[in-house]
Amino acid sequence: MITCRHITALILDYVIGELDAETALALKEHLRECPDCIAFLATYQKTIQATRSLRYESLPSRMRTRVRQFLQAQIRGSPRSG
Numbered sequence: 001m002i003t004c005r006h007i008t009a010l011i012l013d014y015v016i017g018e019l020d021a022e023t024a025l026a027l028k029e030h031l032r033e034c035p036d037c038i039a040f041l042a043t044y045q046k047t048i049q050a051t052r053s054l055r056y057e058s059l060p061s062r063m064r065t066r067v068r069q070f071l072q073a074q075i076r077g078s079p080r081s082g
């Protein structure tokens with residue numbers, strides 16, 4: 001089962017098309033039900049197109065902050081820690 005926390009870890013592979021088919025399918029299923037992750041994916045793709053950088057480490061610090069904030073919001077927002 002894919003959660004929002006998984007999305008942030010998998011999204012890069014997904015965007016560059018290196019995710020295996022099974023995981024990509026599970027990710028897409030999550031996206032269908034999660035507007036937050038859809039918005040996150042859109043922002044992520046836009047950033048990658050703008051910067052042409054594919055490594056998390058080389059993303060602009062503003063984007064990295066956003067990734068972290070997104071993660072923390074998801075963790076805080078979920079009743080369970082898993």
Ligand SMILES: [Zn+2]
Nearest residue numbers: 003004034037
């Ligand atoms: Zn999500």
